[in-house]
Amino acid sequence: MKLSNEQLEEFNSNGFLILKNFANEELCNNILQKAKEHLKRKEAPIESEQEYMNIDEEKITVRRLRQVYDREEIFKDWMTNEEIRPVLKQVLNDTPVLTLAHHNSIMTKLPHESTRTFWHQDRRYWHFKNDDLVSVWLSLGDEFLENGLLEFIPTSHKIQFDKNRFDENSNFLDENIQNQELIKTKTSQNLKKGDVVLFHCKTLHHASKNQSDDAKISFVYTVRAKSNTPIKDTRSDDKEIILD
Template identity: 70%
Template sequence: MKLSQEQIDEFNSNGFLLIRNFASSELCDEILQKAKYHLENIIEPIESEQEYLRIEDKNNITVRRLRQVYDREEVFKQWMTNKEIRPILKQLLNDTPVLTLAHHNSIMTKMPKDSSRTTWHQDRRYWNYENDNLLSVWLSLDDEYLENGLLEFIPGSHKIKFEKEQFDETISFKDNIPQNKQLIKQAVHFNLHKGDIVLFHCKTLHHANKNNTSKPKISFVYTVKAKETKPIKGSRSEFKEVILD
């Protein structure tokens, strides 16, 4: 599959692109089944809600994300190396895509009652590369909407040069200062369904509210970079990679 020029222009302008019904229902169900097993058994490595919120409570663990999923299950690896998406990634990166297993490479959750809000941020905040030619692939394994923690994006934010003062000490985009509030008002969202994917640039501002429903929301996200985008030596970004020729 290849993108039209209109779709490429949309991604370059907005910093994100929605593609409906990309993954089959059968694949999503298989991924979801395996993910639930790892979640229910709290199979490491994970990030917990308690860790994310900096709460010391080893007796009460709510998994926020399963980390390093590429090496967990064959079906996870198959999705991350899907041949149908490679031409799309190559078009958007203008280079051979490479899986960056240091970042994302995750099953993301929003659990009922115990989930937290994901603050406005750029994924690039914790990554260490020589340039910003990276994007993420978000796969919806079931319905996603505002009430259960749907992603929202700020169009064009990947092209804005921000000041350091617009971010807090955790490198989250402050939502309580006037200049940021004006930008956040431009946020957009679109409900996702099983098999939909969203591609978004590593500098596109996005966030998600907590899950206010009674059902878990589980999604799959991984990141790719251009082959010519090199990790900074000695940083956490210098990790195992998979070239998607």
């Protein structure tokens, strides 16, 4: 598959693009089955809601399964999927490289237990020569506002923000007046099983808590351009997979 000129322009302009019905149902179901097994066992490494919110309690509510590339063959198969490689090459304008330092995850919002994901840019997770990385988000079921659908602020990947518009955790401050005006431009589109969202790591996005009665489970990984090399002696200077 390759993007049309219109799709490529949409990604470059808005900082995100939805590919409807990209992954087939069987693949999604197989990924989901394995993901649920790992979530049930709370198999490390994980990030918990309690850790994310800095809550000191013994309860563990899984927010994400980390480092999923090496967990199951079906996860690895999706992250090295050949159909999507031409698309990733287009949006990066270079050979894509799968970075495994972060955003190599199964994301979950459990019903009534999940917390809000604050507005943020994913650039905070990596240390590369530049911030031109792209995340690939696979919906493994229906995603809508009530269960924590991703919302985006179009064109925000092109804005140079002052540091005072973020908190110490690099979350975009809700109370900042300039931020409030920008947040009014947010947009979203419901997702179905098999839909893929591509988004630039500087595109502001967030998700509300899951207020439905069912878990929302998604898969995300990130790629960089081959020419966008990692900074030495940082966690980004780690295992990577070139997607020729």
